[in-house]
Amino acid sequence: MNAPAAAEIVVERLQKRFGRFVAVDEVSFEVGRGQILGFLGPNGAGKSTIIRILCGLLRPSAGSVRVDGIDVSRDPEAVRQRIGYMSQKFSLYADLTVAENLRFYGGIYGVRGAALGARLRHALDIAGLAGREQQLAGTLAGGWKQRLALGCAILHAPHILFLDEPTSGVDPLSRRRFWDLIHDLAAGGVSVIVSTHHMDEAEYCNRIALISQGRLIALGSPGELRRHALGGVLMRVEGHPLERLLERLRGFPATRDVAVFGNAVHVLLDAAAADDEAALRAFLAGQGVADVHVDRAEPSLEDVFVQLVGAQPREREAVR
Ligand SMILES: Nc1ncnc2c1ncn2[C@@H]1O[C@H](COP(=O)(O)OP(=O)(O)O)[C@@H](O)[C@H]1O
Ligand SMILES: [Mg+2]
Incomplete structure (x- = not known):
């Protein structure tokens, strides 16, 4: 910084x-x-x-x-x-x-x-x-x-x-x-x-x-x-039906979070590996979901905000 x-x-x-x-x-x-x-x-x-x-x-x-x-x-x-x-x-x-x-x-x-x-x-x-x-x-x-x-x-x-x-x-x-x-x-x-x-x-x-x-x-x-605050890679996945896509994406080992975003699904993946896109495609094909479009997405500040705030524990601890 x-x-x-x-x-x-x-x-x-x-x-x-x-x-x-x-x-x-x-x-x-x-x-x-x-x-x-x-x-x-x-x-x-x-x-x-x-x-x-x-x-x-x-x-x-x-x-x-x-x-x-x-x-x-x-x-x-x-x-x-x-x-x-x-x-x-x-x-x-x-x-x-x-x-x-x-x-x-x-x-x-x-x-x-x-x-x-x-x-x-x-x-x-x-x-x-x-x-x-x-x-x-x-x-x-x-x-x-x-x-x-x-x-x-x-x-x-x-x-x-x-x-x-x-x-x-x-x-x-x-x-x-x-x-x-x-x-x-x-x-x-x-x-x-x-x-x-x-x-x-x-x-x-x-x-x-x-x-x-x-x-x-x-x-x-x-x-x-x-670029950095999410500490992961955001992917945009297009395909249908969206519900099935969402369900399958939840099962991908590197998935941290999934959310519907317009007519696509935004998937936040854990590590920043170069072959994330290919791995994700291969996983979906193995799950019988073909004909998908996978892209890296630039997170918006709102994505970052929602993720980071959402990841916080609910209650603030009292000081002992
Ligand atoms: N004088 C005060 N006495 C007790 N609690 C307070 C006092 N001022 C603020 N708080 C509490 O501290 C927290 C932070 O408040 P605040 O700084 O006003 O938040 P924000 O401006 O981000 O909305 C809130 O839970 C609020 O209720
Ligand atoms: Mg205030």
Whole structure:
């Protein structure tokens, strides 16, 4: 895995317990300058908890977290000044205008005077809200609200940004626009951690941290995850009837998993042997299933996600 050159965020063996419940379990990763790391995982995976710890809002139970060189446990206040944070249920003041909301956040971060004017224009510009300064935030459509919330989070020009499911409940076009903004910020050197449960958004990240039940179950670029995370070979088998094909494929010794995928069957095979295709064909012929088409398939991130999350044990163990 290509480790970032200058890591702005370094997380080592982070753990968070709520009573006996382990919400975050030995999670380690780094984020380099201008990188976008995506947290992908089901509800309750621990994404928000990790982000809140990184923001200095929640104390870790164990492990170490350095943000911009600062130990978050030692000096959470210094961290909070350096980062921008858009929480999952971000709060805008519905009865304040766009400009008033931005000014309010400027006040929180101590941005004043001439600097405030310049930052305000910059935030309006980034969020594409110029011309809407006097509109009440409560009357903005969903996608615009999200962009205003982002504008508020970057008002003090942080170079580290945490966005917790910023695109949830937003239409696809607004989601695309929002990702364009994130990319603009990253291109300007801002390091971003962004959580999502939209699989398609994973492709917009430089790297993805797949999180499930408090654990980091895969870490890498979208391409790396597609090619290596399954630790096996995915085959696409066409033939019919599909039910019989599915049944026979389950009996192939190297089969780890089978699933119907459109008009074909996707088979995940254990080892990456060069003659998998031929072996599979020969096996099926021996089973009386001829006239099949066998191909290697490139797994989608969804394949990877479903496989890795599905392979996890159901219950999280309590700490003894
Ligand atoms: N303050 C808390 N007290 C007890 N349990 C919590 C607390 N915050 C989160 N949890 C639990 O930790 C787990 C991870 O939550 P969260 O980080 O919000 O997940 P995600 O953001 O991935 O949906 C969940 O099971 C949640 O119920
Ligand atoms: Mg969450």
